[in-house]
Amino acid sequence: MDTNPGLYGLLAEFDSPQTLLQATRSAYEAGYRRMDAYAPFPIEGLPDALGFHRTRMPLLILIGGLVGAVSGFALQYYCAAVSYPINVGGRPLNSWPSWIPVTFELTVLIASLTAVFGLLALCGLPMPYHPLFHVPRFSRATRDAFFLCIESTDPRFNLPATKDFLAGLNPREITEVPQ
Amino acid sequence: MSQAITPEASLETPPRGEVTAAEWERVRRIALLVAAGGAAVFILLGLSHWLLHRDAKQLFVSYLVGYAYWLGSALGGLVFLMLQYVTGGAWGLFLRRILEASASVILPLAVLFIPMIIGLPIVYEEYGHWTPVPVESKLQFKAIWLSAPAVTIKAILYFACWIGMVYLFRRWSRQQDEGANGRILDRCETLGAPGIVIYALTITFASIDWVMALEPDWYSTIFPAMFAVGQLLNGYAFALTVFLLLSDRPPFAGAIQPAHMRDFGSLLLAFVMFWAYMSFSQFLLIWVGNLPEENPWYLLRSRGGWQYVVGFIALFHFAVPFMLLLLRDIKEHRGRLLAVAAGLLVMRFIDLFWWIEPALNHQGEYFYWLLDIAAWTALGGLYIWWFTGQLRNRPLLPWNDPYLAEVLRHE
Numbered sequence: 091m092d093t094n095p096g097l098y099g100l101l102a103e104f105d106s107p108q109t110l111l112q113a114t115r116s117a118y119e120a121g122y123r124r125m126d127a128y129a130p131f132p133i134e135g136l137p138d139a140l141g142f143h144r145t146r147m148p149l150l151i152l153i154g155g156l157v158g159a160v161s162g163f164a165l166q167y168y169c170a171a172v173s174y175p176i177n178v179g180g181r182p183l184n185s186w187p188s189w190i191p192v193t194f195e196l197t198v199l200i201a202s203l204t205a206v207f208g209l210l211a212l213c214g215l216p217m218p219y220h221p222l223f224h225v226p227r228f229s230r231a232t233r234d235a236f237f238l239c240i241e242s243t244d245p246r247f248n249l250p251a252t253k254d255f256l257a258g259l260n261p262r263e264i265t266e267v268p269q
Numbered sequence: 270m271s272q273a274i275t276p277e278a279s280l281e282t283p284p285r286g287e288v289t290a291a292e293w294e295r296v297r298r299i300a301l302l303v304a305a306g307g308a309a310v311f312i313l314l315g316l317s318h319w320l321l322h323r324d325a326k327q328l329f330v331s332y333l334v335g336y337a338y339w340l341g342s343a344l345g346g347l348v349f350l351m352l353q354y355v356t357g358g359a360w361g362l363f364l365r366r367i368l369e370a371s372a373s374v375i376l377p378l379a380v381l382f383i384p385m386i387i388g389l390p391i392v393y394e395e396y397g398h399w400t401p402v403p404v405e406s407k408l409q410f411k412a413i414w415l416s417a418p419a420v421t422i423k424a425i426l427y428f429a430c431w432i433g434m435v436y437l438f439r440r441w442s443r444q445q446d447e448g449a450n451g452r453i454l455d456r457c458e459t460l461g462a463p464g465i466v467i468y469a470l471t472i473t474f475a476s477i478d479w480v481m482a483l484e485p486d487w488y489s490t491i492f493p494a495m496f497a498v499g500q501l502l503n504g505y506a507f508a509l510t511v512f513l514l515l516s517d518r519p520p521f522a523g524a525i526q527p528a529h530m531r532d533f534g535s536l537l538l539a540f541v542m543f544w545a546y547m548s549f550s551q552f553l554l555i556w557v558g559n560l561p562e563e564n565p566w567y568l569l570r571s572r573g574g575w576q577y578v579v580g581f582i583a584l585f586h587f588a589v590p591f592m593l594l595l596l597r598d599i600k601e602h603r604g605r606l607l608a609v610a611a612g613l614l615v616m617r618f619i620d621l622f623w624w625i626e627p628a629l630n631h632q633g634e635y636f637y638w639l640l641d642i643a644a645w646t647a648l649g650g651l652y653i654w655w656f657t658g659q660l661r662n663r664p665l666l667p668w669n670d671p672y673l674a675e676v677l678r679h680e
Contacts, residue, residue: 179559180559181556181559185556187552187553187557188553188556190549191553
């Protein structure tokens with residue numbers, strides 16, 4: 091592991107999605123794990139090549155949905171059967187079929203709010219500063235360039251060796267990224 | 270952010286050859302045997318039922334349960350055929366031939382409607398007679414509208430619409446297969462959109478004539494929509510089941526991506542939810558209205574054992590498939606998605622059974638449901654026999670469709 095505290099990682103730029111995908115696969119095979127790829131559009135297979143694991147998002151959204159369902163039902167039950175019980179058209183006080191639409195809406199609302207804010211939180215967004223912003227050409231990651239960054243925190247990271255490895259993947263350019 | 274696609278997912282099984290003529294023949298022979306077996310059981314049970322209870326109505330109503338089921342499968346197929354012409358998408362190209370073959374069963378189903386016409390005065394005791402019953406002026410229109418001659422004329426009109434549309438779509442797709450490309454797809458798209466409207470209108474009146482009229486005092490404006498959504502789910506689940514059974518054979522094997530499988534699963538989920546939405550809406554409106562002329566339909570269907578049936582339906586027609594179809598592990602896996610689609614096909618039968626059978630008084634009868642299953646089996650065997658006969662005669666993919674190349678390029 092490289093001990094240079096001022097280095098964030100090594101950024102390699104590629105010409106096409108195919109070369110980026112190939113390079114990412116080679117890096118994964120070589121044992122690198124703390125790395126990320128940057129492209130202007132989603133590339134089929136790239137998350138697999140990076141070894142994306144499953145996230146906790148589905149569980150969080152499920153919990154959000156259950157909270158919404160229980161609170162939606164409880165709200166109406168409390169209003170109509172506990173706080174101000176009133177006979178409407180001879181139906182029971184707990185007229186549950188009437189509670190379903192609001193219960194459903196709150197389930198969807200809380201689940202989707204959990205999805206949006208949970209995603210932002212798990213991704214660490216908003217992120218006003220990122221070391222890669224030091225690289226001027228990196229702004230092209232949103233237009234027409236494809237990048238692979240191996241971070242210095244990777245156990246296998248070694249500045250000269252990793253640089254040689256990346257050079258062997260046929261990149262357009264390799265940049266050292268400061269913290 | 271996309272998740273890792275499990276490697277064992279779906280279509281990685283060792284390649285098998287195309288479905289051979291001998292295999293089609295075997296399926297068709299089994300289908301005919303099943304049909305004959307179902308018919309024999311129906312006749313035996315029907316005879317004993319008649320000797321015991323002197324009641325012919327039950328026989329026709331059991332036939333109606335099976336008939337409504339397979340009619341739903343054919344008409345649902347027709348609507349999805351039109352829908353895929355109107356909306357496009359890879360799923361539609363994969364399913365097109367299966368949907369066409371399914372829709373084509375409407376022709377024998379038209380012939381199989383004849384027993385229903387014979388049974389009209391027996392099944393729809395109140396109004397379904399050949400001379401309209403005189404009633405007080407308020408109900409005069411209803412008595413004429415639901416009388417046997419009116420129902421027969423309307424049925425001929427419905428079947429003319431359905432058969433006409435199926436004929437045109439199949440004719441055009443055959444012309445496309447033969448290479449006459451040009452404006453074929455335009456024509457299909459042009460008929461598809463109004464075709465869906467024609468279906469919506471015809472099935473509205475047909476469901477009133479054939480199912481709602483079993484309890485002629487009861488009415489619900491949402492019932493035809495609920496009935497139609499049931500048919501759509503039926504037609505799609507049937508086509509998807511057949512497709513998944515064929516998906517490890519050429520030309521499907523290798524052409525299907527996990528993304529396609531997710532689309533198939535999500536579409537099934539959408540229609541499970543659509544069905545639940547319609548079914549619950551009708552219940553909610555009647556519950557909130559709480560009127561004595563609407564209530565009996567649900568009161569009948571939630572007592573005397575039926576409460577277990579409706580609970581089973583809520584659980585396995587909605588809750589369980591809803592949860593399962595949210596999961597990628599289910600949608601991307603051929604066997605699991607197949608199990609969900611086939612399970613929903615079974616649930617469609619139970620749902621129709623629950624709609625139709627409680628209209629009769631079953632006091633002291635315990636095995637009338639065997640008649641429903643026998644009728645369903647007999648008609649189902651005939652359905653599969655005709656369906657496979659149509660399917661085997663055409664290539665399983667529309668090779669001359671200009672969009673197909675685009676779909677297959679992503680291999």
